[in-house]
Structure formats: C-alpha cells, structure tokens
Amino acid sequence: MTLVLPGVKLKQLDAGQVTITMAVATAQAISRTVRREVRIKWVNDLYYLQHKVAGILVEGWQQDGQSALMIGLGLNLMSADYPLALQKKVGSLALDQVDKASLVAAIIERFFYLQTQPFAQVMSIYRNLSCLQHRNVILQVAGQQIRGQVTGFDQHGGIQLETDQGQRTFYSGEVIKVNVLPKQ
CATH class of the missing domain: 2.30.30.100 (SH3 type barrels.)
Known part of the structure; x- marks a missing residue:
C-alpha cells in the first residue's frame, strides 16, 4: 500500500520518525487484527518467525509549490513459494484468508493515532518491538x-x-x- 499525505511541510519533517511510527503502527495493527506478533528490525523492516515480511519506505515529493509525503508499505500476507535463494530471509504472515481492507484500515488508524502521541512514547513501543536489542x-x-x-x-x-x-x-x-x- 502507499499512503499519500498531501500538503506536508517537508522541511519540517523527520522521515526517520515517520518510518518508525509506521513500523510501530503496522506491528500493532497486525497484532490486533490478525493475531500475528511481528518484530521490527531497525529501522524499517518487520519480521515474523525470523523472516522478513514487510518493508517501509518514506519519501517526500515537491513540485510547483506543492508537496506530499508518501509512505510505502510492502507486506507479504499470503503463503508463497519463494525462490530458494530467498527462502531463508523472506517469509509471509501466512494469511491466505485475510480481510485486506480491515488490515489496511487498522494500519492507517494506528498510524494517525500514534502521530498524535509524543514521539518518546512511540520510541518506547518501538524499543519493545525491536528484534535487535543486545x-x-x-x-x-x-x-x-x-x-x-x-x-x-x-x-x-x-x-x-x-x-x-x-x-x-x-x-x-x-x-x-x-x-x-x-x-x-
């Protein structure tokens, strides 16, 4: 999915904070909606059962005095036969029967909720979801x-x-x- 937020003042934006907030929002939405516990690998990858299942990319766009923030989220939902070279690294949430609209709505709702919270609170959650500590x-x-x-x-x-x-x-x-x- 790609979330496009027009009118964002890019000079005042911290893309790292947006990435972290989206990672936390996605992890929490997955946990609450489809009951899968994912972990975050700094800064923008999500893992399930030690396999990468999601990646996040945040980019700004400006042209002719207009701007937008674009947040891309690639999330492997369904089981797949990955090429042998990728099988040790890439996985999926194994959700062959999932209501994608509900999951996307939960991710977006969680993202906008977390945007209203102090970033220190988001970082606290992020630390708890990290798979890299120690x-x-x-x-x-x-x-x-x-x-x-x-x-x-x-x-x-x-x-x-x-x-x-x-x-x-x-x-x-x-x-x-x-x-x-x-x-x-």
Whole structure:
C-alpha cells in the first residue's frame, strides 16, 4: 500500500520518525487484527518467525509549490513459494484468508493515532518491538561495515552500538547481519 499525505511541510519533517511510527503502527495493527506478533528490525523492516515480511519506505515529493509525503508499505500476507535463494530471509504472515481492507484500515488508524502521541512514547513501543536489542550486528553505512552490539535506540530513533571504538549512534545505514544470540 502507499499512503499519500498531501500538503506536508517537508522541511519540517523527520522521515526517520515517520518510518518508525509506521513500523510501530503496522506491528500493532497486525497484532490486533490478525493475531500475528511481528518484530521490527531497525529501522524499517518487520519480521515474523525470523523472516522478513514487510518493508517501509518514506519519501517526500515537491513540485510547483506543492508537496506530499508518501509512505510505502510492502507486506507479504499470503503463503508463497519463494525462490530458494530467498527462502531463508523472506517469509509471509501466512494469511491466505485475510480481510485486506480491515488490515489496511487498522494500519492507517494506528498510524494517525500514534502521530498524535509524543514521539518518546512511540520510541518506547518501538524499543519493545525491536528484534535487535543486545544482538551483535553488522551495520553498513556509506560503504563501510561497522560491527557492534545493539545497546538501544536514542530518542530520535538512532541505533546505538557498542563497537571496538566505543559507544556510537547511527541515524542511517542498514543492518546487514544479525547474530541471533546475544553477546556473552
């Protein structure tokens, strides 16, 4: 689905906060509507049974003095035969009989509700839904791979890693590897 919000003042927008809010809204809506518990992999992926089932993309658009915010959500609902190369990573919620309109409505309702809440409250929920807390990860940032243990997420949604160079916080990048066991 793509949610288009016209008239959003893009200069005042924090796309990271919007992404985090949509991730929380989607996870909560899935839990409440179809009774599947998903976890969030920083910053914009949702996992079910250790397989990626959703991704979120937030983009702004401006032209001729008009603007819009576009939030894309790809959600694998139905069982599928994925190519062998993807089967270890990609999955679905296995909902072959689902009322998609109700699920979309729940996601949108939850998103707009969370937009009215202090971002600190959204971050608290986000932290509880994270599948990365205390995990050893490799974060790819600007072509560089950084290894560390996730110690948390700051108040702006940055991922905090304990690295060989000490505690560091990142606001962009992609977690490309997760050790499922916490560091001993």
